[in-house]
Amino acid sequence: MKAAEDKAAVEAAVRVFNPSGRSAFVIVCDHASNHIPTELGTLGLGPEALVSHIAWDPGAIEVARILAERLDATLVESCVSRLVADCNRPYDAPDLVLERSEMTAVPGNADLSAKDRERRIKLAHKPFHDCIAQVVSDRLEHGWATRLVAIHSFTPVFMGVARPWQVGVIHDEDMTLAHPVMEALAAEKQINVGDNEPYSPADRVYYTLDRHARSLGLEAVMIEIRNDEIRTEAGQSSWGNRLAAIFDGIAGHAQNENKEIENREGGTIQPGAGGVRRQTVGR
Ligand SMILES: [Zn+2]
Numbered sequence: 001m002k003a004a005e006d007k008a009a010v011e012a013a014v015r016v017f018n019p020s021g022r023s024a025f026v027i028v029c030d031h032a033s034n035h036i037p038t039e040l041g042t043l044g045l046g047p048e049a050l051v052s053h054i055a056w057d058p059g060a061i062e063v064a065r066i067l068a069e070r071l072d073a074t075l076v077e078s079c080v081s082r083l084v085a086d087c088n089r090p091y092d093a094p095d096l097v098l099e100r101s102e103m104t105a106v107p108g109n110a111d112l113s114a115k116d117r118e119r120r121i122k123l124a125h126k127p128f129h130d131c132i133a134q135v136v137s138d139r140l141e142h143g144w145a146t147r148l149v150a151i152h153s154f155t156p157v158f159m160g161v162a163r164p165w166q167v168g169v170i171h172d173e174d175m176t177l178a179h180p181v182m183e184a185l186a187a188e189k190q191i192n193v194g195d196n197e198p199y200s201p202a203d204r205v206y207y208t209l210d211r212h213a214r215s216l217g218l219e220a221v222m223i224e225i226r227n228d229e230i231r232t233e234a235g236q237s238s239w240g241n242r243l244a245a246i247f248d249g250i251a252g253h254a255q256n257e258n259k260e261i262e263n264r265e266g267g268t269i270q271p272g273a274g275g276v277r278r279q280t281v282g283r
Contacts, residue, residue, distance in 0.1 A: 006122075009037055013080050013127035016135065017065060023073035024145035024251055028132055029064040030087040030208055031057035031152060032077040037123050043083055044107030054101035055081045057153040059230030064151040066240025071247055073149075076132050080124035083109065087128045088150075088208050091121060095204075102159060132212050140216070147177060148213040148220040149247065153227040154198055165194035166229050167239075170222035172201050172214060177221040177250065184246040198224065 034055035036043060042050060049055065061077055068075035078087050083106055089096045097120055099109045112120070139146045156163055167185055171178030185193045199205045206214075206222065213220030223243065230236045 009039075009123055010127045012037075013078065013124055014131045015077050015079055016131065017075040017077060018068050018072065019074055019135075021068065021072050021074035023071040025071055025073045025147050025149050025247055026132075026135060026139070027064050027068050027071075027073050027075040028148060028150045028208055028212075029057075029061050029075065029077040029152075030128070030150065031082050032061035032064070033079045034081045035079055036081050036084060040084060040108060040123075043109060045083075045104070049104050050081075052104075053153070053155040053227060054098075054104055054106075055083050057082075057151075058227045059225070059236055060151050060153040060227075062233075062236040063153075063225060063230055063240045063243070066237060067149075067151065067243050067247070070241065070244030071251070074135060076128070076135055078124065078128045080128075085117075085120035085124040087125050088152075088205055090204070090207050091125070093204060093207075096120075096125075102155075129208070129211065132208070136212055136216065136218070146218055148209055148218060149177075150209055150220070150222040152222065152224045153230060154224050156226050156228045158198070163194075163198050163226060165192045165197055166226050167191060168194035168197045168199070168224035170196055170199060170201065170206065170224060171220075172206060172210075174214075174219060177219045180250050181221055181223070181246055184249065185242075188242075194224070 034050060036050070036055075045055075051058075064075055064077065067073065080087075082088075083098065083101065085097050086093075086095065097109050097112060097117060098106055099111075100106065136146060136148075154163065154168070169178050169182045169185070182193055182195060185191050201210070209220040209222055212218075225239055230239055
């Protein structure tokens with residue numbers, strides 16, 4: 001019984017939306033859900049905290065689904081709250097399981113043993129990353145162009161400080177995707193775009209893309225939308241459609257670049273070359 005329960009919990013930790021999506025983009029949503037597995041109760045938190053941004057990225061999954069639908073892209077979403085274990089942090093990060101998130105103490109996360117941490121990883125982190133790894137490796141085996149886009153949302157005020165950007169584009173040294181996305185967003189006059197704001201990879205918030213894109217030489221970009229922009233269905237739809245139009249434009253470019261590779265290399269696209277990354281960044 002225990003083993004069956006365990007299997008069910010792991011299977012419930014991740015969901016793939018549109019698994020046969022034909023877009024070069026694969027969307028990932030680390031903080032899609034505020035669900036806490038039953039065995040952990042409420043982590044000692046009240047109902048208000050459990051629906052706040054400390055538990056998940058409000059609005060992010062709705063935007064990600066619209067984007068995936070519009071692009072015909074595969075979307076991998078975590079179904080477990082970041083309070084259980086943050087999927088966008090390395091295993092050994094001190095903030096993998098937060099004892100205090102912003103100004104809220106999380107009693108159920110206090111003084112975890114190594115075994116407890118391992119359980120958290122098993123319930124949230126590992127299934128999500130195993131799933132992305134599988135989706136990406138299947139695509140590369142088929143020689144399909146693959147570029148990762150992570151969708152997040154951030155709180156308008158953090159530790160009492162207001163954030164002016166409606167959207168942030170988070171990227172590493174490879175700007176192939178980030179640059180056209182930022183340009184397109186900045187072209188809309190009413191949008192204040194953060195370049196590696198409110199976070200940057202230096203804040204250790206780039207784990208998922210580091211692991212599944214950068215390590216394989218695939219292009220990637222992380223989009224952070226301020227959550228007051230996507231509180232309503234209208235806001236989610238507006239951002240989902242705006243991003244879809246932008247990524248749609250970039251996908252057009254990618255196909256042209258793919259053709260060049262095809263011509264140069266005599267009709268074959270090597271697995272991994274589909275990412276159309278022309279230079280390797282230092283690790
Ligand atoms: Zn997030």
